[in-house]
Amino acid sequence: xxxxxxxxxxxxxxxxxxxxxxxxxxxxxxxxxxxxxxxxxxxxxxxxxxxxxxxxxxxxxxxxxxxxxxxxxxxxxxxxxxxxxxxxxxxxxxxxxxxxxxxxxxxxxxxxxxxxxxxxxxxxxxxxxxxxxxxxxxxxxxxxxxxxxxxxxxxxxxxxxxxxxxxxxxxxxxxxxxxxxxxxxxxxxxxxxxxxxxxxxxxxxxxxxxxxxxxxxxxxxxxxxxxxxxxxxxxxxxxxxxxxxxxxxxxxxxxxxxxxxxxxxxxxxxxxxxxxxxxxxxxxxxxxxxxxxxxxxxxxxxxxxxxxxxxxxxxxxxxxxxxxxxxxxxxxxxxxxxxxxxxxxxxxxxxxxxxxxxxxxxxxxxxxxxxxxxxxxxxxxxxxxxxxxxxxxxxxxxxxxxxxxxxxxxxxxxxxxxxxxxxxxxxxxxxxxx
Amino acid sequence: xxxxxxxxxxxxxxxxxxxxxxxxxxxxxxxxxxxxxxxxxxxxxxxxxxxxxxxxxxxxxxxxxxxxxxxxxxxxxxxxxxxxxxxxxxxxxxxxxxxxxxxxxxxxxxxxxxxxxxxxxxxxxxxxxxxxxxxxxxxxxxxxxxxxxxxxxxxxxxxxxxxxxxxxxxxxxxxxxxxxxxxxxxxxxxxxxxxxxxxxxxxxxxxxxxxxxxxxxxxxxxxxxxxxxxxxxxxxxxxxxxxxxxxxxxxxxxxxxxxxxxxxxxxxxxxxxxxxxxxxxxxxxxxxxxxxxxxxxxxxxxxxxxxxxxxxxxxxxxxxxxxxxxxxxxxxxxxxxxxxxxxxxxxxxxxxxxxxxxxxxxxxxxxxxxxxxxxxxxxxxxxxxxxxxxxxxxxxxxxxxxxxxxxxxxxxxxxxxxxxxxxxxxxxxxxxxxxxxxxxxxxxxxxxxxxxxxxxxxxxxxxxxxxxxxxxxxxxxxxxx
Numbered sequence: 001x002x003x004x005x006x007x008x009x010x011x012x013x014x015x016x017x018x019x020x021x022x023x024x025x026x027x028x029x030x031x032x033x034x035x036x037x038x039x040x041x042x043x044x045x046x047x048x049x050x051x052x053x054x055x056x057x058x059x060x061x062x063x064x065x066x067x068x069x070x071x072x073x074x075x076x077x078x079x080x081x082x083x084x085x086x087x088x089x090x091x092x093x094x095x096x097x098x099x100x101x102x103x104x105x106x107x108x109x110x111x112x113x114x115x116x117x118x119x120x121x122x123x124x125x126x127x128x129x130x131x132x133x134x135x136x137x138x139x140x141x142x143x144x145x146x147x148x149x150x151x152x153x154x155x156x157x158x159x160x161x162x163x164x165x166x167x168x169x170x171x172x173x174x175x176x177x178x179x180x181x182x183x184x185x186x187x188x189x190x191x192x193x194x195x196x197x198x199x200x201x202x203x204x205x206x207x208x209x210x211x212x213x214x215x216x217x218x219x220x221x222x223x224x225x226x227x228x229x230x231x232x233x234x235x236x237x238x239x240x241x242x243x244x245x246x247x248x249x250x251x252x253x254x255x256x257x258x259x260x261x262x263x264x265x266x267x268x269x270x271x272x273x274x275x276x277x278x279x280x281x282x283x284x285x286x287x288x289x290x291x292x293x294x295x296x297x298x299x300x301x302x303x304x305x306x307x308x309x310x311x312x313x314x315x316x317x318x319x320x321x322x323x324x325x326x327x328x329x330x331x332x333x334x335x336x337x338x339x340x341x342x343x344x345x346x347x348x349x350x351x352x353x354x355x356x357x358x359x360x361x362x363x364x365x366x367x368x369x370x371x372x373x374x375x376x377x378x379x380x381x382x383x384x385x386x387x388x389x390x391x392x393x394x395x396x397x398x399x400x401x402x403x404x405x406x407x408x409x410x411x412x413x414x415x416x417x418x419x420x421x422x423x424x425x426x427x428x429x430x431x432x433x434x
Numbered sequence: 435x436x437x438x439x440x441x442x443x444x445x446x447x448x449x450x451x452x453x454x455x456x457x458x459x460x461x462x463x464x465x466x467x468x469x470x471x472x473x474x475x476x477x478x479x480x481x482x483x484x485x486x487x488x489x490x491x492x493x494x495x496x497x498x499x500x501x502x503x504x505x506x507x508x509x510x511x512x513x514x515x516x517x518x519x520x521x522x523x524x525x526x527x528x529x530x531x532x533x534x535x536x537x538x539x540x541x542x543x544x545x546x547x548x549x550x551x552x553x554x555x556x557x558x559x560x561x562x563x564x565x566x567x568x569x570x571x572x573x574x575x576x577x578x579x580x581x582x583x584x585x586x587x588x589x590x591x592x593x594x595x596x597x598x599x600x601x602x603x604x605x606x607x608x609x610x611x612x613x614x615x616x617x618x619x620x621x622x623x624x625x626x627x628x629x630x631x632x633x634x635x636x637x638x639x640x641x642x643x644x645x646x647x648x649x650x651x652x653x654x655x656x657x658x659x660x661x662x663x664x665x666x667x668x669x670x671x672x673x674x675x676x677x678x679x680x681x682x683x684x685x686x687x688x689x690x691x692x693x694x695x696x697x698x699x700x701x702x703x704x705x706x707x708x709x710x711x712x713x714x715x716x717x718x719x720x721x722x723x724x725x726x727x728x729x730x731x732x733x734x735x736x737x738x739x740x741x742x743x744x745x746x747x748x749x750x751x752x753x754x755x756x757x758x759x760x761x762x763x764x765x766x767x768x769x770x771x772x773x774x775x776x777x778x779x780x781x782x783x784x785x786x787x788x789x790x791x792x793x794x795x796x797x798x799x800x801x802x803x804x805x806x807x808x809x810x811x812x813x814x815x816x817x818x819x820x821x822x823x824x825x826x827x828x829x830x831x832x833x834x835x836x837x838x839x840x841x842x843x844x845x846x847x848x849x850x851x852x853x854x855x856x857x858x859x860x861x862x863x864x865x866x867x868x869x870x871x872x873x874x875x876x877x878x879x880x881x882x883x884x885x886x887x888x889x890x891x892x893x894x895x896x897x898x899x900x901x902x903x904x905x906x907x908x909x910x911x912x913x914x915x
Contacts, residue, residue: 003771003778004514005511005512005704005771005779005858006779007861008782008785008786008860008861012860012861013785015861016861017785019792020788020791020805022788025781025784025785028784028785028805029653029684031652031654031807032653032655032681032684033655033658035658036685036689037684037685039557039684039685039689041555041557041683041686041773041776042554043554043768044769044772045772046771046772047770047772048770049516052769052770053516053519053520056520056523056544056762056765057520057523057525059540059541059543059544060520060523060524060526061540062540062541062543063525063529063541064538066528066529066530067524073533076753077531077532077754079528081454083452085452085481085484085485087522089488089492091518092492093497093498093500094493094496094500095492095495095497095708096513096708096709097497097500097513097706097707098498098707098709099508099710099837100709100710101710102505103496103832103837103838104894104897104899105895106495106496106832106889106892106893107709108491108893108894109492109493109494109495110491110709115909116440116441116910118908119909119910119911120476122909123911123912124474124476130909132710133711135566135570135752136752136754139570139751166750169749169750170750170752170753172749173577173728173748173751176580176749177573177576177577177610177611177613178610179612210465210469236471236474237471237474238470239469239470240468240469240470240471241471244471253753260527261528261529261530262526262529262758263526263538263754263758264531264752264754264758265531265758265759265760266757266758266760267752267753278906285908287908288902289897289901289902290897290898290901291894291895292895292896292897293895295438295894295895298897299897299899299902301899301902302906306602307602307605308601308602308843309602310606311606311615312605312608312615314602314606317569317606317607317609317610318569319567319602319603320567320569320700321567321710321711322566323711324706324708325708327708327709331484331488334476334477334479334484335451335484336450336452336454336476337449337451337476337478337479338474338476338477339448339450339478340450340451340452340454341476344454346457347454347455350457350459350460353463354462357462372465389534393534398533420458421458
C-alpha cells in the first residue's frame with residue numbers, strides 16, 4: 001500500500017531511476033559501506049491515521065488536564081486565559097509551515113509579526129531593544145548572564161537565592177563550558193565584590209514576592225555590573241517594568257502570554273536590553289527597512305552576530321528559536337492590549353490576595369512572608385504539603401508546589417484569572433475541613 | 435499588493451480584542467504606590483481588526499503548504515495535518531509540568547516510547563529529549579564530551595575537529611564550551627581528507643563532529659576509517675543529525691561507530707518549523723556517554739513511568755522536560771511509518787535529490803559529480819561569469835512560485851545552491867522546479883540584468899539589508915493620540 005506522505009508511485013520511481021541512470025534504489029546508497037547496511041530497527045508496526053488517532057487519544061486521556069481539575073499550581077508554568085483568535089491565527093499554515101525567514105521577500109508575514117513582537121516586548125518591559133525570542137525563560141537568563149560576561153569582560157555571575165531554582169540549575173549547565181563562577185547571593189546585599197559581571201534578580205521572585213529593584217540596580221551599577229531582571233510578563237500589566245528601574249537586560253518566560261502549559265514546552269525566552277548592548281545580543285533580530293521600490297519591508301538583521309556568519313565567534317549558537325510561540329505572544333498582547341492586560345493582572349492580584357487572606361484565617365495555615373506579592377504566595381501547612389496535595393487531588397484540585405525542601409512545611413500556591421471565587425472557596429473549604 | 439499599516443496605526447482608545455470576566459472577589463489593598471505602573475502603552479484593537487491584520491500578514495508568507503520548499507539542510511517536508519490535531523488534545527496541551535506523575539502517565543509513556551524509538555533509529559543506546567532545538571542538542575553533545583573527558587581526567591583534550599563544510603552551529607556550539615575549533619579539509623570528491631584528519635587528530639583533540647551525510651549531500655564511504663582513526667587516538671565522534679532523513683532505515687549512527695548524535699524532530703520527523711521554531715533536538719548516545727545525558731529522562735518502572743536524572747548528568751537545559759508538544763507530532767510520524775515506512779522515506783528523498791541532480795547538471799555546475807543522498811549542491815559559477823549571482827537566481831525562483839534553495843552554503847562551494855527536495859514532493863513538482871531552474875539559466879544568458887532586480891511578483895521587492903544593518907529599526911512606538 002502507498003504511504004500518504006509519499007506522492008511518487010512505483011512507476012514514478014522506476015522512471016526516475018532510469019533517468020538517473022541506475023538500476024535500483026540500492027545503487028543510490030552505494031557509498032554506505034556494505035557492512036553497515038544490515039540494520040535491524042525495531043519499531044511498532046505502522047498504523048493508519050484513524051488507528052493511531054485512537055491510540056494517541058488514549059494516551060492523552062491518561063493525563064489529568066487542567067480543564068477538568070482546579071489548578072493552583074504555577075512556579076514558572078502558568079494557566080492564563082488564551083483568547084480563541086490565537087489558535088486560529090497561529091494555525092494559518094503560511095505561518096506554521098514556514099522556515100526561519102531567510103528569504104525576506106516571501107517571509108514578510110513572519111518578519112513583520114516578529115517586528116511587532118519585538119515592539120510589544122519593548123513596550124511591556126520598558127526596554128529599548130528586544131530580540132525575536134530564545135528557547136525559554138531559563139535559557140534567556142543564561143544567555144543574558146553570558147552576555148553580561150562578554151560586555152564587562154568579567155567571569156563571575158551573582159544570582160539572588162530567591163530566583164527560580166530551575167533557572168539557577170540551567171545557568172549552572174550553561175556556564176559549565178566556561179571558566180565562569182556562579183554565586184548564589186542572599187537577598188538585600190549591601191554591596192557586591194567588584195569582579196561580578198551581573199546580578200540576576202527575579203521580579204516577583206520565585207516565591208511570588210516583590211524585590212526592591214531600585215536597591216539592586218544600585219548595588220549592581222556601583223561595581224559596573226549589569227542588572228538582569230527575570231519578570232512575569234503578566235505582572236507587567238499592573239506593576240512597574242524593569243526598564244523604569246534602569247535594568248540592563250530583562251528576560252522572561254513568555255508562555256503565559258497566550259500559550260498553553262503543554263507539560264512545560266514549548267516555552268518562549270523573552271529577551272530585551274538597553275540599546276547600547278544590542279550588538280552583543282544572542283538570537284535573531286528583525287529590522288524594518290525598505291525594498292527596491294522604496295516600500296516598507298522587514299529583514300533579519302545584524303546577522304554578523306550569529307553562528308552562520310560568525311561561526312565560533314558568534315554571540316550564541318542559537319539558530320531555530322520559538323517563533324510560533326512568539327507569534328502567539330504578539331497576538332495575545334495585541335488582543336488584550338492596554339486595558340486588557342492590566343485587567344488580567346488585576347484579576348490575578350485580587351483573587352490571589354483573596355485566597356491568601358482566606359487561607360491565612362484557617363487554623364494551622366499561615367502566610368510565611370509579610371511582603372507584597374502578585375499571584376503566588378507561600379503557605380506554611382499543618383501537614384506535609386505532599387500529603388495535602390494528595391488530599392486535594394482526590395477532590396479534583398491540583399495543589400501548589402511542594403517547597404518543603406526550601407521552606408519548612410510550605411507550599412507555593414498560584415492563583416490566576418482562571419480561578420473563580422467558587423474554586424478558591426472550594427480550596428479554602430477543603431483546607432478548613434482537614 | 436500589500437498593505438503597509440502597522441499595529442499602532444489601527445489602535446484607538448477603548449478598543450479591545452478580548453473581553454474577560456469582572457472581578458468576583460472584593461478587591462484587596464494595593465501594594466506601595468511606587469510598585470504600580472502608570473503607563474502601559476499597548477495597542478487597542480478590536481477582534482476583527484486583529485484577525486484581518488494577522489491574516490494579511492500570513493498571506494505575505496510562504497510555507498510548505500504554499501509550495502515547494504527545497505531549502506537544503508532544512509528538510510522542509512510536508513507536515514501531516516492530523517499530527518497538529520492530536521497535538522492539540524487538551525490531555526496534552528492542558529497539563530502542567532509539575533503535576534503529580536500519576537496524573538501525567540500518558541505524556542510520560544509517549545516520551546518514554548519516543549526515547550526508545552529514537553535510540554533504535556539512530557542505533558544508539560539512550561536518548562534525552564531535553565534539548566529544545568538542534569543547536570541546543572549540539573551544545574548538549576559538547577557538554578557531554580567535556581564531562582566525559584573530565585571524568586576520565588583527560589584535561590589536555592581542548593580541541594574540536596570540524597570539516598570545512600560544517601554547519602555554523604557546530605563551531606558556535608563548540609565555542610560555548612570553550613573548545614578550540616580546528617578545521618579539517620574536504621578532498622576533491624567532497625569527502626573528509628584523511629590526510630588532514632591524520633595531521634590534526636592528536637591527544638589534544640576531544641572530538642570530531644561530523645554531519646552524516648555531509649552538507650554537500652554526500653555520504654563519506656571512508657567513514658569507518660575516519661571513526662576508527664579518531665577512536666584509536668582517544669577522541670570521540672559526535673554526529674550532527676541534521677541530515678538524518680537520508681539515512682532513515684538504511685544505516686545508523688550507532689553502526690557507523692558514532693558516540694552521540696543530535697536529531698532534529700522539526701526536520702527528519704516532520705514537525706513543522708513554525709517560521710523558526712519551536713523545534714526539538716533530542717540527543718542519542720552510546721553507553722559510555724549515557725550517564726552524562728541532560729536531565730530529565732523518562733524511566734519505565736514496574737507499573738508506571740517517572741522522571742529520572744542520569745548519574746553524572748550535564749544538568750538541565752531548560753526548566754521542564756523539553757518541547758513536549760513537538761514530541762507528540764514526531765511520535766505520530768514514527769508510529770505511522772514503522773521501520774519499512776522510514777526506509778521508504780529515505781529512499782524517496784534520495785531518489786528525488788538525484789533526479790534533480792541529473793536533470794540540472796547540464797545547466798548548473800555540479801562541483802561533485804557523483805551520486806548524492808537527500809540533497810544536491812550546485813554552484814552558480816557559470817552564471818556568475820555572466821554577472822548573475824546565486825542570490826539573483828534564488829530571488830528569481832520566487833517569481834516562478836518556488837521557495838529558493840539554501841544559498842552560499844556550504845562555504846566550500848562558490849556560489850552554492852543547495853537543493854533538498856524531500857520525499858514529500860511529487861515528480862510533477864520536481865519537473866516544474868527543474869523547468870523553472872532551466873528557464874532561469876536561459877534568462878541568465880539572454881537578459882542577465884533582469885535578474886538583478888528579481889523578485890518581481892513577491893509581496894516585497896528586493897529588500898535593503900545594508901540599510902537595516904547600518905541603521906537598524908527594531909520596533910515601532912505607540913504614537914500619542
